[in-house]
Amino acid sequence: xxxxxxLMCICRRRSPWLFHMNTGSCNxxxxxxxxxxxxxxxxxxxxxRLQGSPRHADVLCITGPVTHTAVQAIHTVxxxxxxxxxxxxxxxxxATTNVFIDSRVVVGPLNRHIPVDVFVPGCPPxxxxxxxxxxxxAEILAMRGDTxxxxxASIAPDFKLETTEVRR
Amino acid sequence: xSYKMPMGPYHPALEEPYKLDMICEGETxxxxxxxxxxxxxxxxxxxxxxxxxxxxxxxxxxxxxCSNIHTLTLCQAMEQLTGLTPPPRALYIRVVMAELExxxxxxxxxxxxxxxxxxxxxxxxxxxxxxxxxxxxxxxxGNRVNYSMNRIGGVNRDIADPLAVLGMVEQLERExxxxxxxxxxxxxxxxxxxAGIGVLTxxxxxxxxxxxxxxxxxxxxxxxxxxxxxxxYSELEFKTPVEEAGDVRAxxxxxxxxxxxxxxxxxxxxxxxxxGPIDTGEAKVVFSAGTAVSRVEAPRGEVMYSVSWKxxxxxxxxxxxxxxxxxxxxxxxxxxxxxxxxxxxxxxASIDPCYSCTDR
Numbered sequence: 013x014x015x016x017x018x019l020m021c022i023c024r025r026r027s028p029w030l031f032h033m034n035t036g037s038c039n040x041x042x043x044x045x046x047x048x049x050x051x052x053x054x055x056x057x058x059x060x061r062l063q064g065s066p067r068h069a070d071v072l073c074i075t076g077p078v079t080h081t082a083v084q085a086i087h088t089v090x091x092x093x094x095x096x097x098x099x100x101x102x103x104x105x106x107a108t109t110n111v112f113i114d115s116r117v118v119v120g121p122l123n124r125h126i127p128v129d130v131f132v133p134g135c136p137p138x139x140x141x142x143x144x145x146x147x148x149x150a151e152i153l154a155m156r157g158d159t160x161x162x163x164x165a166s167i168a169p170d171f172k173l174e175t176t177e178v179r180r
Numbered sequence: 181x182s183y184k185m186p187m188g189p190y191h192p193a194l195e196e197p198y199k200l201d202m203i204c205e206g207e208t209x210x211x212x213x214x215x216x217x218x219x220x221x222x223x224x225x226x227x228x229x230x231x232x233x234x235x236x237x238x239x240x241x242x243x244x245x246c247s248n249i250h251t252l253t254l255c256q257a258m259e260q261l262t263g264l265t266p267p268p269r270a271l272y273i274r275v276v277m278a279e280l281e282x283x284x285x286x287x288x289x290x291x292x293x294x295x296x297x298x299x300x301x302x303x304x305x306x307x308x309x310x311x312x313x314x315x316x317x318x319x320x321x322g323n324r325v326n327y328s329m330n331r332i333g334g335v336n337r338d339i340a341d342p343l344a345v346l347g348m349v350e351q352l353e354r355e356x357x358x359x360x361x362x363x364x365x366x367x368x369x370x371x372x373x374x375a376g377i378g379v380l381t382x383x384x385x386x387x388x389x390x391x392x393x394x395x396x397x398x399x400x401x402x403x404x405x406x407x408x409x410x411x412x413y414s415e416l417e418f419k420t421p422v423e424e425a426g427d428v429r430a431x432x433x434x435x436x437x438x439x440x441x442x443x444x445x446x447x448x449x450x451x452x453x454x455x456g457p458i459d460t461g462e463a464k465v466v467f468s469a470g471t472a473v474s475r476v477e478a479p480r481g482e483v484m485y486s487v488s489w490k491x492x493x494x495x496x497x498x499x500x501x502x503x504x505x506x507x508x509x510x511x512x513x514x515x516x517x518x519x520x521x522x523x524x525x526x527x528x529a530s531i532d533p534c535y536s537c538t539d540r
Contacts, residue, residue, distance in 0.1 A: 034196055036219050038536050040244025040325040042195050043288065047314075050307035081218045082197070085190050111238050114229065115222040136244065136325050 024070065024096070025154035027059025028146060031069035033089055036118070037076030040136035041103040045073060048139035048146075055143045066092040071149045074128075077105040077112045078120035090126045096156035098129045098149040102142060107131045182210055185521065189218045195292075196535045200528065204521055212516045212524070214509060219539035227499040232258065232332065232465065235496060240326050242501065243537040245288065248281045249478040250485075250537075251330040254499070256410060257487040260472035262465045264333035271412040272453045273335045276345070277320070277327060278411070278476075279442045279449070283352070284313040285479035286435045286442075289532045290360055293432065296526045297373045302363055309355055316348045334459025339450075346450040353443040364436050374428035378515040378527035381426055388511045391504050392481020393438065394531045397423045397430035404477035416448050428530045467493065480504035480532050503537040 034042055049056045063069045066089045078086065090099070099122075104110040106122035122128055129152050132145035182205045189197040197218035203211045223242055227235050239254045240247045252274055259266065266274075291306030314324050320339055321327035329335050339345060364370055380390070385398035395402055403420040405413040421437035423430035469491040475484045481504030488498040508531040515527050 033190060034219075036221050036536075038241045038244040038247075039196065039534065040241075040247070043244060044325065047307060047311065050311075051304055052308060052311040076219075077221060079219065079221055081189075081220070085197075089190065111241050112221050112223070112226065115226050117220055117222045135241070138324065 021154045021156075024156075025150050027061075028071045028098075028150040028153060029061050029063045029069045030071050030073050030146065031063055031066045031089070031093065032073045032075070033086070035074060035076035035082035035086060035106070035120075035122075036079035036112075037103065037105060041075040041105070044136045044139050045075070045102060045142055048142045053139040053143055055146065060143075060146055067094060069093055070097060070153055071146060072097060072099045073102055073146075074099065074106050074122055075102045077109040077115075077118045078122055078125065080117045080119055083119055083125060086122075086125055096153055098153045098156075099126060100130045100132060100145050100149045101128045102132045102145070103137060104133055104135045107133060110135060181205075189215070196533075198533075198535045200524070202516070202521065202524060207521050209516045209519050209521055209524060212513050214512060216509075216535050217539055219536045221540065223540040224499055224501065227496055229495060231494040232467070232496070235499065236331065237328065239499070239501075240328060242540055243503075243534055244325050245285050245534060246281060246478050246480070246483075246537070247326050248277050248329060249476055249483055250501075251328070252278060252411075253474045253476045253483050253485040254487065255330045255332055256476070257472040257474035257485045258332050258467070260474065261467045261470060261487065261489050262332060263468070264460050264462060264465065266334045266460065267457050268412070268454045269338075269456045270334035270458045272449050273339055273458065274330065274411040275413060275416070275449045276339065276446060276453075277317075277329050277335075279446050280313060280317050280320075282479045283439060283442050283446075284310055284317065285532075286439050287313060287356075287360065289435060289479075289529075290364065290432075292529055293374075293526065294370075296529050297370065299369060299373075302370075305359055305363075309352075309360060312348075312352055312355065316345060316352065319348070320345065331459060332465055333462055334457070336459075338458045339453070342450040342453045346447065349443060349446045349450065353440075353447075356439055356443065361436050361439065364432050370432070371429065374432055374526065374530075376427050376429075377519055377523045378428045378530055379426050380511050380515050382424070384511065384514050385426065388514070389507055390481070390511045390531075391507045392478070392532075393431055393434045394481065394508050394511065396421060397434045398426040399424040404475055404482055408475060410474075410476060412449065415452070416445055418445050428526060431530045471498075478504055480534060481507060501537075501540060503534065505531070505533045505535065505538045509533070509538070 109120040112118045130145045130149045185202040188199040199215035201213040239250045242250045287310045291303045294302035380398045382399045401422045418441045467489045471488040484502040486500040490497045
């Protein structure tokens with residue numbers, strides 16, 4: 013790792029920008045994610061910001077049990093986030109599909125579709141837990157090194173990526 | 181020449197996935213089509229595979245904002261089928277939970293509306309105050325979102341010291357009166373952004389069959405808490421705020437006035453709370469075959485549950501949900517017709533849509 017990459021890694025630990033995606037969530041986790049950015053928990057003063065475009069984001073925050081209609085969008089959005097990237101699954105739904113298990117339209121859990129770095133458990137998790145999860149994702153982001161290795165490192169060995177194209 | 185402007189379903193401005201196709205002529209919206217169903221989790225089908233205890237936990241996750249209302253309505257319907265009557269204290273606790281939920285939902289809506297107006301300071305202010313409502317909810321139930329307070333024949337947790345909660349509610353009311361209400365009722369920024377846009381006339385409101393604050397802002401004085409009292413609402417005094425204008429500002433005013441009424445209901449309910457048990461204490465409940473219907477005034481309007489049961493069954497045969505957003509959605513089309521494109525996010529947010537309830 014050269015000096016420039018090391019500097020970039022230090023920078024990435026600070027101010028992770030988020031893109032939030034709802035894949036059939038009940039709004040509980042979404043509201044708690046917003047609450048973690050607002051004055052009481054105030055992650056925004058540490059530079060954590062919600063971004064409008066996945067191309068501006070470092071961390072992809074996914075809520076919900078992954079419904080059938082959302083799968084293609086997850087792949088598209090995951091491909092659009094520039095590397096190195098980290099994925100935070102907020103709530104019990106993306107981790108285990110929660111109470112919606114056995115539903116015919118729910119195709120979760122999330123790690124069947126994209127690699128997940130941090131799971132924040134809870135239904136819904138408290139805002140401080142979400143902030144902790146994002147902080148952990150920022151650490152992972154900093155360790156991911158440069159763009160080339162980031163995409164390979166983020167994919168588990170036994171993982172088959174279903175999209176044809178991963179844009180970096 | 182008109183052009184089509186698609187928005188969504190996964191759009192940064194939207195909390196939930198839904199798709200709005202707008203047909204525009206220049207900057208003016210001619211027509212709009214709303215596509216929903218991106219949040220469909222098949223909950224109604226799942227409910228048929230769950231027993232009468234599991235179904236309450238499942239229905240709580242229909243919506244994360246009005247979770248208590250869904251279990252309340254379901255439990256009321258199931259109580260009709262089992263013939264259980266909750267004790268008076270349980271009914272008062274249900275009122276307190278429902279009103280606290282209305283409070284946090286309206287403040288949340290105020291925050292989202294302020295954000296869509298471009299009034300970011302107000303957005304942060306609303307969320308700061310909302311955290312104090314969440315503190316009260318957490319003090320009572322131990323959780324911030326899914327309270328799991330309702331059960332068949334009563335509630336799960338008691339309010340040990342209603343007077344302590346009363347103190348918190350009074351402080352909350354003072355903060356609402358000093359910040360949120362004046363800004364939304366007198367601020368020129370808020371007024372210039374929402375007066376006269378998204379008008380839903382009284383006739384259209386009646387013909388679309390809108391419910392809740394959307395109906396009350398168009399001069400339809402309907403409120404289930406008064407028309408068909410459930411829980412302990414028949415013993416409490418409150419007004420139903422009604423505005424005639426039918427624009428976004430009227431909806432804002434109705435919700436602001438409702439926040440004040442809700443604080444009044446909370447004060448009465450906490451002061452009058454009778455002593456006694458909080459549930460019927462039945463170890464085993466037996467359902468009679470048939471269908472029961474229960475209606476409740478949620479923060480967004482009327483929620484209806486229709487619950488069917490077969491003989492000697494542990495699982496419901498059918499749970500049907502009709503949510504307020506489902507009734508209010510068709511009205512969006514008439515609100516955005518002729519509006520400016522930049523106003524459409526605020527107009528569609530003014531009905532306080534909840535698509536995760538509607539899609540289930």
